[in-house]
Amino acid sequence: MHFTINGAPREAEPDIRASLLDLLREHLGLTGTKKGCDHGQCGACTVLVNGRRINSCLTLAVMHQDDDILTIEGLGSADTLHPLQAAFVKHDGFQCGYCTPGQICSAVGMLDEVAKGWPSHVSGSLDAIDLNDAEISERMSGNLCRCSAYPNIVDAISEVAGLAPSGADA
Ligand code: FES
Ligand code: FES
Incomplete structure (x- = not known):
């Protein structure tokens, strides 16, 4: 599958049962996005998909072919804070x-x-x-x-x- 993550093209082959949160954290090493409850209650996993905020624990990674995903790592850096x-x-x-x-x-x-x-x-x-x-x-x-x-x-x-x-x- 192809995604744009923090402005860069990325490819991955997520398990069809994997959440977007687990794709980001476990497969792409983007651990800035946090897992709190893993069932849509806390918002710790919020990312932006095509400009809209969503709970990444509540959506399957395979639903996001070609989507533009922005995580905290893409918003700013230690030297250039958002x-x-x-x-x-x-x-x-x-x-x-x-x-x-x-x-x-x-x-x-x-x-x-x-x-x-x-x-x-x-x-x-x-x-x-x-x-x-x-x-x-x-x-x-x-x-x-x-x-x-x-x-x-x-x-x-x-x-x-x-x-x-x-x-x-x-
Ligand atoms: S981890 Fe709590 S809402 Fe996603
Ligand atoms: S949960 Fe500790 S700063 Fe919000």
Whole structure:
């Protein structure tokens, strides 16, 4: 099978039962994507497929022939952090860091959904999204953090979205 992973062509012959998460971690060595629950509950495995965020544990690798897959390794590097990575560092958006790759990939997808005008469960209007803490929390609710860094994660995302961090939690 052929994939584009982090901008580069990759080939693999995954077992037909293998999840995309296991393909990334076990066969392609991309261990930045984390396995938390392995059944769609925690968001640690979030990656972007053709620009949309998905739980990579819930999709079979064989469903992704020719897909464009972006993982945390493709977003930035230690020397050149993605703006969200830099904001997570600045705002202390993590403690153990296990959920962080999924949080950041999810936030990339979430901000794109907002830019496209897709409403969430808490949007007050279908015509204009007022991105605020409640919107960000709702839209990121599929990404759990056992260290409970939620206020700082929201602040980091707020900054990248061009909002003033609430600061209420500081
Ligand atoms: S490992 Fe995929 S949602 Fe938890
Ligand atoms: S930083 Fe530890 S689980 Fe989120």
